[in-house]
Amino acid sequence: MHIQNDYADQIRLISGSQDLKCMKCGRCSASCPQYEEMDVRPHQFVSYLQRGDIDALMDCESIWKCLSCFACVERCPRDVKPARLIEAARLLRIRRQSDDEFITPEQVPALLELDPDIPQQLLASVFRKYVK
Amino acid sequence: MPLNPNSSFTPLIVAFCCNWCSYAGADLAGTSRLNYPAQIKIIKVPCSCRIDPMFVLRAFQKGADGVILCGCHPGDCHYSTGNYYARRRITLFFSMLEYLGIEKERTHLEWVSAAEGNKFASTMRKFTEQIHALGKNERLEDIR
Amino acid sequence: MQKIGVFVCHCGTNIAGTVNIDEVVENAKHEPGVKYVAEYPYMCSEAGQSMVQKAIDEHDLSGIVISACSPRMHETTFRRAAARTKLNPFMLEMANIREQCSWVHKDKEEATNKAHALTRAAIAKVHHNTPLFPGESPVTKRALVIGGGIAGVSCALDIAEAGFVVDIVESTPSIGGKMAQLDKTFPTLDCSACILTPKMVDAQFHENINIHTYSEIESVEGFVGDFTITIRKKARSVDMKKCTGCGACYDKCPIKKIPGEFDEGLGMRTAIYTPFAQAIPNVPVIDREHCLKFKTGKCGLCETVCAPDAIDFEQEDELITEKYGAVIIATGITPISLDKFGEYAYTSPDVITSLEFERMTNAAGPTKGELIRISDKKKPKSITFIQCVGSRDVAVRSKTYCSKICCMYTAKHAMLVKDKYPDIEVNVFYIDVRTPGKNFDEFYRRAVEEYGVNYIKGQVGKVVDNGDSLWIQAVDMLDNKQIKTKTDLIVLATAIEPVKSVRNIAGMLSASIDTNNFMTEAHPKLKPVESPTAGVFLAGACQGPKDIPETVAGAGATAAKVIGLLAKDKLITNPCIADLDPYYCNGCSACEKVCPYGAISYEDTEINDHGKKAIRRIAVINKALCQGCGACVVTCPSGAMDLLGFSNRQITAEVDAICR
Numbered sequence: 032m033h034i035q036n037d038y039a040d041q042i043r044l045i046s047g048s049q050d051l052k053c054m055k056c057g058r059c060s061a062s063c064p065q066y067e068e069m070d071v072r073p074h075q076f077v078s079y080l081q082r083g084d085i086d087a088l089m090d091c092e093s094i095w096k097c098l099s100c101f102a103c104v105e106r107c108p109r110d111v112k113p114a115r116l117i118e119a120a121r122l123l124r125i126r127r128q129s130d131d132e133f134i135t136p137e138q139v140p141a142l143l144e145l146d147p148d149i150p151q152q153l154l155a156s157v158f159r160k161y162v163k
Numbered sequence: 164m165p166l167n168p169n170s171s172f173t174p175l176i177v178a179f180c181c182n183w184c185s186y187a188g189a190d191l192a193g194t195s196r197l198n199y200p201a202q203i204k205i206i207k208v209p210c211s212c213r214i215d216p217m218f219v220l221r222a223f224q225k226g227a228d229g230v231i232l233c234g235c236h237p238g239d240c241h242y243s244t245g246n247y248y249a250r251r252r253i254t255l256f257f258s259m260l261e262y263l264g265i266e267k268e269r270t271h272l273e274w275v276s277a278a279e280g281n282k283f284a285s286t287m288r289k290f291t292e293q294i295h296a297l298g299k300n301e302r303l304e305d306i307r
Numbered sequence: 308m309q310k311i312g313v314f315v316c317h318c319g320t321n322i323a324g325t326v327n328i329d330e331v332v333e334n335a336k337h338e339p340g341v342k343y344v345a346e347y348p349y350m351c352s353e354a355g356q357s358m359v360q361k362a363i364d365e366h367d368l369s370g371i372v373i374s375a376c377s378p379r380m381h382e383t384t385f386r387r388a389a390a391r392t393k394l395n396p397f398m399l400e401m402a403n404i405r406e407q408c409s410w411v412h413k414d415k416e417e418a419t420n421k422a423h424a425l426t427r428a429a430i431a432k433v434h435h436n437t438p439l440f441p442g443e444s445p446v447t448k449r450a451l452v453i454g455g456g457i458a459g460v461s462c463a464l465d466i467a468e469a470g471f472v473v474d475i476v477e478s479t480p481s482i483g484g485k486m487a488q489l490d491k492t493f494p495t496l497d498c499s500a501c502i503l504t505p506k507m508v509d510a511q512f513h514e515n516i517n518i519h520t521y522s523e524i525e526s527v528e529g530f531v532g533d534f535t536i537t538i539r540k541k542a543r544s545v546d547m548k549k550c551t552g553c554g555a556c557y558d559k560c561p562i563k564k565i566p567g568e569f570d571e572g573l574g575m576r577t578a579i580y581t582p583f584a585q586a587i588p589n590v591p592v593i594d595r596e597h598c599l600k601f602k603t604g605k606c607g608l609c610e611t612v613c614a615p616d617a618i619d620f621e622q623e624d625e626l627i628t629e630k631y632g633a634v635i636i637a638t639g640i641t642p643i644s645l646d647k648f649g650e651y652a653y654t655s656p657d658v659i660t661s662l663e664f665e666r667m668t669n670a671a672g673p674t675k676g677e678l679i680r681i682s683d684k685k686k687p688k689s690i691t692f693i694q695c696v697g698s699r700d701v702a703v704r705s706k707t708y709c710s711k712i713c714c715m716y717t718a719k720h721a722m723l724v725k726d727k728y729p730d731i732e733v734n735v736f737y738i739d740v741r742t743p744g745k746n747f748d749e750f751y752r753r754a755v756e757e758y759g760v761n762y763i764k765g766q767v768g769k770v771v772d773n774g775d776s777l778w779i780q781a782v783d784m785l786d787n788k789q790i791k792t793k794t795d796l797i798v799l800a801t802a803i804e805p806v807k808s809v810r811n812i813a814g815m816l817s818a819s820i821d822t823n824n825f826m827t828e829a830h831p832k833l834k835p836v837e838s839p840t841a842g843v844f845l846a847g848a849c850q851g852p853k854d855i856p857e858t859v860a861g862a863g864a865t866a867a868k869v870i871g872l873l874a875k876d877k878l879i880t881n882p883c884i885a886d887l888d889p890y891y892c893n894g895c896s897a898c899e900k901v902c903p904y905g906a907i908s909y910e911d912t913e914i915n916d917h918g919k920k921a922i923r924r925i926a927v928i929n930k931a932l933c934q935g936c937g938a939c940v941v942t943c944p945s946g947a948m949d950l951l952g953f954s955n956r957q958i959t960a961e962v963d964a965i966c967r
């Protein structure tokens with residue numbers, strides 16, 4: 032199964048993950064130090080992507096629980112990169128929220144006025160993080 | 164210049180087939196009585212890597228309207244690697260022909276196995292239609 | 308100018324039904340060079356053939372064209388007919404007006420025109436045909452088998468039984484290979500040594516078999532039927548003729564702590580040693596790297612105790628050169644290195660490979676068949692087997708292919724453990740259980756159903772050695788649960804790969820090898836035991852992962868092919884091969900690089916160029932090796948190369964005739 036939709040393709044593009052290569056061996060889940068904390072387990076991530084069920088993936092708790100330790104990426108025998116996939120889902124989720132909840136580039140000057148000592152680097156990274 | 168496909172134009176097409184797969188595939192099309200246009204004339208070569216680009220040029224020079232080359236599927240070559248050489252050489256050569264003004268639809272490289280009589284016939288039908296649509300080839304023809 | 312005869316066949320109504328034969332005959336008469344045209348309902352019949360033969364003689368024809376069925380059908384028939392006359396059989400061409408004309412076209416006019424064009428092309432080609440003569444090359448009735456494992460030994464026995472002399476070259480001190488290391492074999496659980504050692508003994512005493520152990524291939528020259536191969540017999544430091552195999556030398560050897568290769572490093576051996584008790588030949592070898600005498604000059608205990616005075620510290624490597632008609636590569640496989648698999652804690656003594664496990668369960672092994680943890684010598688309470696270690700993995704440290712035998716031997720190991728020690732808990736982590744083969748799945752199911760082996764769909768992510776036990780973190784995919792547990796012994800089903808030396812051997816024989824270092828077959832389906840290089844054959848797991856029955860069956864097939872070759876007194880070579888014009892060759896080596904058979908080499912040759920004599924480096928074609936693919940012809944930048952039977956002039960003439 033290899034469902035294609037905009038979100039699924041974006042995840043593939045951002046993560047470089049090749050979901051069709053997965054042979055469901057479970058080495059990712061076996062390696063994961065955060066397994067118990069997760070509602071969707073590393074070996075399941077790729078199934079969500081294959082099904083194209085990206086909304087569920089973006090709404091799951093696991094994307095905030097992943098430590099990005101990349102043990103699964105390191106151990107995966109098929110180079111599927113589950114952690115990269117979850118990072119991509121996290122990024123998409125943040126981008127989706129950015130429309131209403133997070134700052135826009137236009138707000139940056141106002142923030143500077145509010146606190147002139149605000150680190151430039153913080154603003155730059157906030158600016159970068161929440162836009163496409 | 165593409166002519167009107169409804170005109171009385173009958174294309175002349177030369178097909179080069181390797182002895183082990185494609186020529187046998189053409190024979191199978193025969194034994195299975197699968198029709199394809201009579202404009203296709205087959206020349207047998209031992210391997211697709213024996214097809215010298217000069218033969219293709221010669222065909223166009225002598226008035227052929229299309230040239231199709233057939234070989235064993237990659238990995239199935241009787242001589243293990245011949246079709247890889249052919250693939251690399253012919254791909255480059257076809258792009259050069261296009262540069263010379265021979266439309267890329269006039270040339271084609273196809274893998275046909277000895278079991279694919281059906282594929283041979285359908286490929287030949289499709290290719291002939293393609294040449295029909297393009298009309299007569301006059302670009303390289305020897306007009307001396 | 309050629310005198311060409313054209314013979315048009317009706318093939319009953321097969322051709323005549325769609326093609327107007329009279330018109331084809333009439334048109335052929337007006338082709339240049341055509342002296343005689345005839346038609347007949349069945350040209351391939353006895354009467355048709357004699358008609359062709361009669362016409363050749365009566366009209367003194369120099370070339371003939373048969374317009375009939377496919378050359379794949381009857382070219383040989385008509386060539387034989389031509390050979391019965393004074394005409395060279397290669398002065399014949401066929402125009403395929405049945406399979407590629409009358410059978411595929413309905414319109415009579417179109418079909419007739421095409422039949423005429425195809426006949427015309429064949430006539431044009433015959434104009435440029437030249438008489439060709441199949442070559443002959445001698446066959447040395449002797450075979451060389453490289454590798455003395457089960458593949459090499461059974462192949463050698465089969466060839467020797469047919470009456471041909473076979474030499475076996477084995478790099479280790481004894482034949483037997485990997486199979487000698489195994490304890491039991493699946494799925495019958497018969498003892499490996501019990502079925503292998505009789506074969507080894509048969510090979511040892513067979514009058515047609517010579518065994519060179521502790522030997523390597525030094526160099527290869529020649530080609531199919533006529534190889535000249537030099538074998539380096541490494542200095543054993545023991546006189547093979549004098550040694551009685553009493554074993555007094557290794558009993559007395561003071562260096563006793565060398566990890567033994569045969570026991571996969573689990574057991575220790577001495578500096579002078581035979582790898583195992585049933586070794587053939589039963590003659591020890593001195594490991595010069597560890598021997599005190601060679602390191603310090605002091606010792607020589609073995610020499611003192613050797614009653615027949617067989618120890619020879621002065622012995623040197625010996626080179627043997629012999630001629631062979633065929634070579635069989637049977638170098639086999641070995642487990643991959645696990646150095647880069649840190650997560651499985653292989654450095655721990657209680658994490659072992661499956662081959663080490665074989666040694667451990669073997670009654671002749673380092674633990675006398677007792678299943679213990681190497682670290683504390685205690686019997687384990689639980690054993691965990693991990694499958695697919697390094698197999699089916701795209702990482703650089705691993706192999707992308709399935710090693711094929713692991714599922715079955717893991718089931719065997721698990722079953723053997725449960726059989727001997729029912730109280731030990733056995734878990735197997737698997738990705739898929741692959742058991743195609745006679746009685747294979749039944750065997751695996753027995754492990755689960757009768758012996759209670761616990762198969763878990765999932766993998767192990769991490770192993771930590773706690774000293775008294777091993778801690779593992781794994782996953783059960785079907786339960787969707789992570790498992791964190793303790794186990795006492797871990798067995799890794801390690802991927803197998805071809806032995807390293809095979810690259811060098813394949814290079815010397817110019818046999819091709821794939822990206823995984825497995826030998827490539829001449830054809831994956833139709834020539835499964837031949838290498839693409841004529842005279843070089845393959846046996847056993849050097850071709851790809853294989854189990855024992857498959858290896859023995861394959862080795863038998865290889866032997867049949869080798870016997871078929873050696874039974875011939877002379878090889879008739881295909882005359883349609885590459886042909887070089889030395890005046891045009893500039894020695895650029897382009898053709899050598901594309902030749903799949905290594906048939907082209909270079910020689911400094913004296914060329915008489917318009918009266919000027921010069922030594923030039925030009926290509927030389929080995930007529931016995933060339934198969935006539937034509938890759939070199941099209942590659943040659945100077946036009947020096949041509950292909951007999953399919954020359955540039957012949958094909959160009961065909962193109963011209965078709966396009967006329």
